[in-house]
Amino acid sequence: MARTNMRTTRTEPATGELLTLHVLRRARISPNFARVTLGGGDIARFVPMGYDQWFRLVLPVAGGTLEAAPKKLDTLSYLRFLTVSSATRPVIRNYSVRAFRPDGPGGPELDVDVVLHGSPEDGTAGPASTWARTCEEGDPVGLLDEGTTFRLPEGVRRILLVADETGLPALVNTLASLPGDVVGHALVEIPDEADRQELGGPAGVEVTWLPRGGVGGDGRGAGAVGALARQAACALPLPEEPAYCWAVGEQALATGVRRHWVAGGLPKTHVTFCGYWRARH
Numbered sequence: 490m491a492r493t494n495m496r497t498t499r500t501e502p503a504t505g506e507l508l509t510l511h512v513l514r515r516a517r518i519s520p521n522f523a524r525v526t527l528g529g530g531d532i533a534r535f536v537p538m539g540y541d542q543w544f545r546l547v548l549p550v551a552g553g554t555l556e557a558a559p560k561k562l563d564t565l566s567y568l569r570f571l572t573v574s575s576a577t578r579p580v581i582r583n584y585s586v587r588a589f590r591p592d593g594p595g596g597p598e599l600d601v602d603v604v605l606h607g608s609p610e611d612g613t614a615g616p617a618s619t620w621a622r623t624c625e626e627g628d629p630v631g632l633l634d635e636g637t638t639f640r641l642p643e644g645v646r647r648i649l650l651v652a653d654e655t656g657l658p659a660l661v662n663t664l665a666s667l668p669g670d671v672v673g674h675a676l677v678e679i680p681d682e683a684d685r686q687e688l689g690g691p692a693g694v695e696v697t698w699l700p701r702g703g704v705g706g707d708g709r710g711a712g713a714v715g716a717l718a719r720q721a722a723c724a725l726p727l728p729e730e731p732a733y734c735w736a737v738g739e740q741a742l743a744t745g746v747r748r749h750w751v752a753g754g755l756p757k758t759h760v761t762f763c764g765y766w767r768a769r770h
């Protein structure tokens with residue numbers, strides 16, 4: 490993972506043990522997003538926490554199994570995992586809980602919205618992006634819950650949220666989790682106008698969508714991702730009352746916005762930032 494201070498605001502998950510789930514269905518929800526719905530297996534042991542809850546998604550390689558996956562989130566299990574041959578070692582990537590439904594048709598369901606970056610044909614798509622284009626009902630996946638990092642300080646009711654497309658799922662879940670009297674602004678950069686989603690959340694949080702007009706969605710121009718959101722965030726006056734600010738997405742976006750806020754006088758304890766991925770320039 491890229492630069493972050495999220496350990497300082499982390500709320501731990503109910504269990505750090507590997508949960509084995511299955512793909513229930515996959516849908517293309519917009520030009521640059523696939524929604525993969527997971528359930529079955531150990532889903533009853535998953536405890537939804539709302540906000541920006543995220544997890545390590547463990548994907549078996551080429552029709553393999555989860556046999557070699559780390560059984561829990563600790564250093565020893567991870568070091569053991571690294572000794573497994575790369576031919577059979579599952580792939581691990583970070584994803585957010587977009588939504589959790591305890592009462593799906595066949596039991597609880599968890600949605601993961603995956604950005605379809607790059608192209609599998611020319612090798613610019615990573616394994617998770619490729620999985621989201623090709624996975625099928627019944628495919629096994631592992632989930633190692635990491636808990637949440639969004640933490641509204643006591644008494645604070647004003648927020649500023651900034652995200653690129655990779656942070657959109659966490660932002661949607663966060664808006665749905667916030668108390669109704671929270672006010673503020675959310676800036677969301679997306680590859681294309683058609684990637685906008687219906688958002689719930691407090692009426693006092695204004696949402697600004699920043700579509701790039703296709704740039705970055707197909708792997709071309711990934712270096713430009715985050716520039717619009719960063720510019721918009723830096724143009725917003727810092728609130729005079731106490732505020733909590735959360736910035737996630739491409740590393741330069743998250744770190745640049747955080748630097749601007751802290752230089753403007755916001756206490757570091759009131760900022761959570763995380764580079765969700767890093768563009769190769």
Ligand SMILES: Cc1cc2nc3c(=O)[nH]c(=O)nc-3n(C[C@H](O)[C@H](O)[C@H](O)COP(=O)(O)OP(=O)(O)OC[C@H]3O[C@@H](n4cnc5c(N)ncnc54)[C@H](O)[C@@H]3O)c2cc1C
Binds near residue numbers: 585656769
């Ligand atoms: C806490 C956390 C939560 C996250 N939640 C989500 C989520 O809900 N949905 C989501 O889609 N992503 C999310 N991400 C980001 C995701 O983990 C990365 O985009 C990841 O690199 C994708 O893995 P991959 O196998 O597709 O590509 P990788 O193998 O990791 O990377 C292959 C190449 O693609 C580039 N790349 C990676 N991601 C992107 C991108 N989005 N756009 C353009 N180029 C890219 C890399 O720079 C690299 O050159 C989250 C990250 C974190 C840390």
